[in-house]
Amino acid sequence: MNEPISPVDALEALLFVSDSPQPLASLARAMDLTEGQTEQALELLEERMNERGSLTLMKIAGGYQLATKPFFSDLIANFLRPQRQKLRRNLLEVLAVVAYRQPVTVGDIEKVRGVQSDHVVRTLVERRLLRECGRKKAPGRPFLYATTQEFLHQFGLKSLDDLPPIDRESSQGALFGHEPAEVD
Amino acid sequence: MSRSSLLTKQVESDWKVSGLGLIAPPPITIESPHFSGSLATLFEVVQAHKVDLRDVPLLPICEAYFRYLAEQPEVTVDEAAAALCALCFLLERKAWLLLPSPEPEPEELLAFEFDPTALGELEVAIAALEIWHEERSNLHFRSVQVEQEVELDFGGVSISDLARAFEELLAKAEPEPMESLAADRRSIHDQIRTVREALTRAWATLPSLVQGQFTRTEAVWWFLALLEMIRQRIAKVRLVEGEPQFALI
Numbered sequence: 001m002n003e004p005i006s007p008v009d010a011l012e013a014l015l016f017v018s019d020s021p022q023p024l025a026s027l028a029r030a031m032d033l034t035e036g037q038t039e040q041a042l043e044l045l046e047e048r049m050n051e052r053g054s055l056t057l058m059k060i061a062g063g064y065q066l067a068t069k070p071f072f073s074d075l076i077a078n079f080l081r082p083q084r085q086k087l088r089r090n091l092l093e094v095l096a097v098v099a100y101r102q103p104v105t106v107g108d109i110e111k112v113r114g115v116q117s118d119h120v121v122r123t124l125v126e127r128r129l130l131r132e133c134g135r136k137k138a139p140g141r142p143f144l145y146a147t148t149q150e151f152l153h154q155f156g157l158k159s160l161d162d163l164p165p166i167d168r169e170s171s172q173g174a175l176f177g178h179e180p181a182e183v184d
Numbered sequence: 185m186s187r188s189s190l191l192t193k194q195v196e197s198d199w200k201v202s203g204l205g206l207i208a209p210p211p212i213t214i215e216s217p218h219f220s221g222s223l224a225t226l227f228e229v230v231q232a233h234k235v236d237l238r239d240v241p242l243l244p245i246c247e248a249y250f251r252y253l254a255e256q257p258e259v260t261v262d263e264a265a266a267a268l269c270a271l272c273f274l275l276e277r278k279a280w281l282l283l284p285s286p287e288p289e290p291e292e293l294l295a296f297e298f299d300p301t302a303l304g305e306l307e308v309a310i311a312a313l314e315i316w317h318e319e320r321s322n323l324h325f326r327s328v329q330v331e332q333e334v335e336l337d338f339g340g341v342s343i344s345d346l347a348r349a350f351e352e353l354l355a356k357a358e359p360e361p362m363e364s365l366a367a368d369r370r371s372i373h374d375q376i377r378t379v380r381e382a383l384t385r386a387w388a389t390l391p392s393l394v395q396g397q398f399t400r401t402e403a404v405w406w407f408l409a410l411l412e413m414i415r416q417r418i419a420k421v422r423l424v425e426g427e428p429q430f431a432l433i
Contacts, residue, residue: 016326018326019325019326019327056323058323058325065325065326066325066326067323067324067325068323068324068325070319070322070323072324073321073322073323073324076324080324086317086318087313087314087317089310090292092310092313092314092317093303093306093310095313096306096309096310096313097306099309099313100306100309111299111302112299112302112303112306113303114294114299114303115292115293115294116290116292116293116294117292119290119292120292122371122373125373126373154317154320155313155316155317155320156316156319156320156323157316163309163312164308164309164312166305166306166308166309
């Protein structure tokens with residue numbers, strides 16, 4: 001008779017073979033469990049991984065994924081030599097504007113930053129941190145930009161709700177000073 | 185004339201030994217805003233990195249060379265070969281100089297509108313993003329597998345059919361202006377935007393999509409953008425009476 005599979009082991013196996021964050025619903029479906037049961041199993045798996053081993057369970061970009069513990073960072077960096085670039089201030093500024101105000105046009109970004117930003121936006125689109133998400137219903141129908149799942153992943157965020165809160169009510173600036181863009 | 189007498193003549197006329205050897209190229213004179221002098225001198229100063237070859241148009245020099253070949257009553261093969269060597273060297277050097285290099289980040293000019301309070305509201309967020317990005321760099325995830333060769337859906341249209349459409353477009357292209365060689369900087373992403381404005385859900389041939397006058401470079405950009413759009417499944421292609429037609433999906 002076959003041994004019943006432990007949900008925790010099953011989760012570990014599924015996450016081990018995943019190369020992108022797996023949503024709770026997708027894991028629950030794969031194991032034929034409810035989302036509640038899956039969440040409990042994920043908590044147990046997290047505890048087990050924190051106690052021993054080199055891997056950790058990350059809740060990132062709207063899903064779950066295994067990562068190596070920071071302790072092994074230097075070792076892995078020496079081994080894989082990943083090409084990770086530090087983001088310059090101008091890129092971070094644009095990402096912050098888009099993250100809070102999306103969807104936005106390049107014009108909206110420039111109004112906040114005070115400098116032309118089309119090149120920076122293009123760079124961020126090429127790096128898959130921003131995406132075109134439509135056109136604004138306005139003269140010229142400018143492109144609207146939003147952040148991507150890759151943005152959440154690159155910054156280790158579960159969702160945009162993880163961003164530091166800004167009081168929209170008391171905001172006087174261009175950040176929240178006008179209505180959200182009407183998408184065409 | 186024997187080879188030894190030729191060499192004697194060269195030495196007698198006080199020709200310098202250059203990178204081209206004892207035989208100097210014929211006296212082809214170059215007049216441009218950034219360089220005036222003979223072909224031999226240009227060859228030497230370019231070798232010594234004393235002149236930026238991007239500022240010196242090579243077409244008039246090539247034309248002068250052909251004129252020399254056509255007009256001289258007696259062309260010395262050695263001189264002509266020396267000139268050809270010098271020209272090949274210059275053309276190769278200039279070709280390398282004109283290869284696309286990473287686009288430098290342009291200076292961020294002031295925007296038309298600016299609300300100085302807005303960026304201040306984001307300082308906390310910008311600082312947080314910087315820290316999180318740094319922290320995230322200490323975590324390593326299973327790498328995304330490199331996508332296998334993308335299966336392109338050309339709807340039964342062969343590469344030869346596409347090449348024929350491209351050739352037809354190239355045949356209608358205008359000659360390339362000289363100055364565009366150094367200045368052309370754009371991305372497929374930009375070109376896709378242009379193509380999307382012309383392409384609709386109605387089927388159209390490639391030459392009918394490209395309106396007005398266009399250069400061969402623009403024809404290449406159009407073709408590459410269409411291929412990329414097919415790869416991204418934004419556009420599709422079909423064959424009607426041997427001619428590829430394109431449409432938005």
